[in-house]
Amino acid sequence: MDLHILDHRLRVTSIAKKGLVDFTHPLIKLIFLRNRTRCKFFSLTETPENYTVVLDEEGFKELQPSEHLQVESSIWLPLNVVSNGNTSCSSQAVGVTKIAKSVIAPLAEQHVSVFMLSTYQTDFILVKEKDLSVVISTLEEEFNIFKEEGGESVPVHSQEVSNGLQKNGKEDIHPTVHPVLIPLNHFCVMSLDPDTLPAIATTLIDVLFYSSSHKDEGQSSSSESLDCIKFFSFSLIDGYISLVMDTEAQRRFPADLLFTSSSGELWRMVRIGGQPLGFDECGIVAQISQPLADSDISAYYISTFSFDHVLVPEEDIVSVTEMLRHQRKEAAAEF
Amino acid sequence: MDLHILDHRLRVTSIAKKGLVDFTHPLIKLIFLRNRTRCKFFSLTETPENYTVVLDEEGFKELQPSEHLQVESSIWLPLNVVSNGNTSCSSQAVGVTKIAKSVIAPLAEQHVSVFMLSTYQTDFILVKEKDLSVVISTLEEEFNIFKEEGGESVPVHSQEVSNGLQKNGKEDIHPTVHPVLIPLNHFCVMSLDPDTLPAIATTLIDVLFYSSSHKDEGQSSSSESLDCIKFFSFSLIDGYISLVMDTEAQRRFPADLLFTSSSGELWRMVRIGGQPLGFDECGIVAQISQPLADSDISAYYISTFSFDHVLVPEEDIVSVTEMLRHQRKEAAAEF
Numbered sequence: 001m002d003l004h005i006l007d008h009r010l011r012v013t014s015i016a017k018k019g020l021v022d023f024t025h026p027l028i029k030l031i032f033l034r035n036r037t038r039c040k041f042f043s044l045t046e047t048p049e050n051y052t053v054v055l056d057e058e059g060f061k062e063l064q065p066s067e068h069l070q071v072e073s074s075i076w077l078p079l080n081v082v083s084n085g086n087t088s089c090s091s092q093a094v095g096v097t098k099i100a101k102s103v104i105a106p107l108a109e110q111h112v113s114v115f116m117l118s119t120y121q122t123d124f125i126l127v128k129e130k131d132l133s134v135v136i137s138t139l140e141e142e143f144n145i146f147k148e149e150g151g152e153s154v155p156v157h158s159q160e161v162s163n164g165l166q167k168n169g170k171e172d173i174h175p176t177v178h179p180v181l182i183p184l185n186h187f188c189v190m191s192l193d194p195d196t197l198p199a200i201a202t203t204l205i206d207v208l209f210y211s212s213s214h215k216d217e218g219q220s221s222s223s224e225s226l227d228c229i230k231f232f233s234f235s236l237i238d239g240y241i242s243l244v245m246d247t248e249a250q251r252r253f254p255a256d257l258l259f260t261s262s263s264g265e266l267w268r269m270v271r272i273g274g275q276p277l278g279f280d281e282c283g284i285v286a287q288i289s290q291p292l293a294d295s296d297i298s299a300y301y302i303s304t305f306s307f308d309h310v311l312v313p314e315e316d317i318v319s320v321t322e323m324l325r326h327q328r329k330e331a332a333a334e335f
Numbered sequence: 336m337d338l339h340i341l342d343h344r345l346r347v348t349s350i351a352k353k354g355l356v357d358f359t360h361p362l363i364k365l366i367f368l369r370n371r372t373r374c375k376f377f378s379l380t381e382t383p384e385n386y387t388v389v390l391d392e393e394g395f396k397e398l399q400p401s402e403h404l405q406v407e408s409s410i411w412l413p414l415n416v417v418s419n420g421n422t423s424c425s426s427q428a429v430g431v432t433k434i435a436k437s438v439i440a441p442l443a444e445q446h447v448s449v450f451m452l453s454t455y456q457t458d459f460i461l462v463k464e465k466d467l468s469v470v471i472s473t474l475e476e477e478f479n480i481f482k483e484e485g486g487e488s489v490p491v492h493s494q495e496v497s498n499g500l501q502k503n504g505k506e507d508i509h510p511t512v513h514p515v516l517i518p519l520n521h522f523c524v525m526s527l528d529p530d531t532l533p534a535i536a537t538t539l540i541d542v543l544f545y546s547s548s549h550k551d552e553g554q555s556s557s558s559e560s561l562d563c564i565k566f567f568s569f570s571l572i573d574g575y576i577s578l579v580m581d582t583e584a585q586r587r588f589p590a591d592l593l594f595t596s597s598s599g600e601l602w603r604m605v606r607i608g609g610q611p612l613g614f615d616e617c618g619i620v621a622q623i624s625q626p627l628a629d630s631d632i633s634a635y636y637i638s639t640f641s642f643d644h645v646l647v648p649e650e651d652i653v654s655v656t657e658m659l660r661h662q663r664k665e666a667a668a669e670f
Contacts, residue, residue: 020360021357021360021361022356022357024359024360024363025355025356025359025360025544026356028359028363028540028544029545032537032540032541033537033540033541033545036541036545197537198534198536198537198538199533199534201533201536201537201540202367202368202532202533202536203533205363205367205368205536206367206368206371209360209363210364210368210371
């Protein structure tokens with residue numbers, strides 16, 4: 001299999017709910033006016049806490065500094081696994097499950113923290129630029145690694161294995177088991193022909209910028225009693241659109257424009273983290289994607305500024321819940 | 336003929352060009368999300384100087400105070416002439432020309448300042464609430480006057496004629512003749528089915544919020560050497576949409592959604608005012624609409640925060656220019 005290091009240098013940012021008004025102008029430009037911006041990688045995810053915006057440096061220029069904007073200090077690079085025909089993998093599962101053992105687990109072992117962004121089309125694995133040499137040396141056994149540069153794919157090989165491994169050295173640690181929240185909404189993962197984006201513009205603007213009542217703000221995010229969660233994700237990456245929304249939001253869109261996989265399945269969410277997770281901890285994705293891979297359960301994985309979110313098929317939510325309970329018990333028993 | 340005092344209490348405001356970013360959120364709500372606002376009267380006009388926003392009190396609540404927002408202190412009431420079938424008027428002209436002699440001239444004589452807002456559908460004559468009694472006593476000879484209140488049209492009669500006339504007393508003054516600018520653009524006055532507004536949303540957003548280059552800002556507004564003028568007007572009033580734009584902007588919209596009168600004529604602009612006109616001077620509209628009425632030339636009239644704008648049929652621009660030159664000479668001779 002091939003692993004591509006994509007030609008985007010990304011920033012991970014967060015806009016406070018009450019600051020969204022100040023960022024409506026640049027965000028609408030980034031979402032709807034492709035001709036006016038050179039941004040090629042844009043993702044916006046609303047959660048109860050804030051709006052996570054992941055975007056390349058061209059897009060980042062559009063965001064003015066503000067007390068409502070938090071910017072993670074690293075440059076992140078997106079990796080993408082391309083299974084070029086000869087898949088040795090017998091799994092039917094899609095999403096992060098497919099790359100759990102080949103990418104996620106080895107990186108976690110090397111203490112590389114990852115920021116995941118699953119979309120309708122693919123799964124982006126974001127790693128910090130400073131970790132790139134470790135990433136290459138860790139994954140080059142399993143993958144042909146290419147770096148995309150100006151439209152060309154250039155093979156890369158590790159040149160500083162020892163240096164890389166020294167930086168992130170392998171230790172046997174017990175990863176933290178974070179509390180999880182399982183909201184009751186059902187989610188869809190969908191796409192849209194970019195040419196028809198104007199046709200849903202007013203609905204999308206309404207959902208993204210005008211649907212948060214002020215009551216939603218504040219403490220509700222950390223409340224475990226939350227029944228349904230506010231979660232909406234839009235991404236426009238290299239010309240491909242991906243949307244993740246719950247069925248309530250979906251009903252507001254014209255039925256004939258958004259499309260999903262032929263199975264049309266619905267997804268349930270597991271939100272990971274009682275407290276904001278930060279950007280340095282390793283193994284969070286591995287901890288949940290490994291058992292999903294063992295059970296061959298498909299999963300989309302969307303990291304945000306504060307928490308991680310896993311979407312699993314609704315028929316699997318019971319077994320996933322059971323699996324997580326078991327994992328917690330084991331972790332508790334070890335201490 | 337009937338004169339209706341419409342059931343809207345209006346504010347006249349101006350947003351600085353560089354402040355538009357801060358007002359994108361409320362303006363997009365007012366333009367596109369009718370279900371989220373109780374605003375029934377909204378007009379936005381871009382000129383080289385600023386954005387003039389005229390809106391009712393419900394809409395005004397959406398605008399947060401800002402150093403970039405100027406608000407005229409008065410409450411303005413819109414009047415509307417309804418020619419109920421039995422038109423005694425033989426004129427074929429449309430727009431402000433039709434009401435020049437019956438409304439504009441008498442109000443100017445009574446020193447009532449007016450703010451004009453012509454749309455595709457009709458011509459709104461905005462008067463200050465404090466002048467209402469003078470307006471009624473001045474116009475009730477010519478019109479049956481109705482006040483619209485909660486969907487009902489209630490006949491009104493002047494009860495304080497003397498008081499009203501005392502306030503604004505009739506004096507014989509020489510009105511100021513303001514310099515005019517005649518830009519080279521050709522304009523269209525158009526409408527749109529409100530149900531198809533979402534279909535032009537991204538184009539309209541692009542034109543309104545992203546088409547001013549920073550180079551446009553600043554001094555260019557007062558320069559007489561300006562060849563073409565930046566002028567774009569959108570209004571959504573009681574469910575009716577009106578758009579005024581030049582042919583360059585028009586080409587950016589899908590040709591099949593915007594419609595104009597069957598004659599499809601183009602209009603040229605006369606901008607009135609070398610210096611901002613303010614809101615107290617009377618007779619500015621009368622000064623130009625009277626001779627247009629004498630020559631039976633149609634005209635749309637759009638006041639903005641700084642200047643007034645008259646649109647006349649392109650085939651009449653030469654005679655209008657000649658007429659204005661004559662008017663200036665006469666004014667000069669009188670002093």
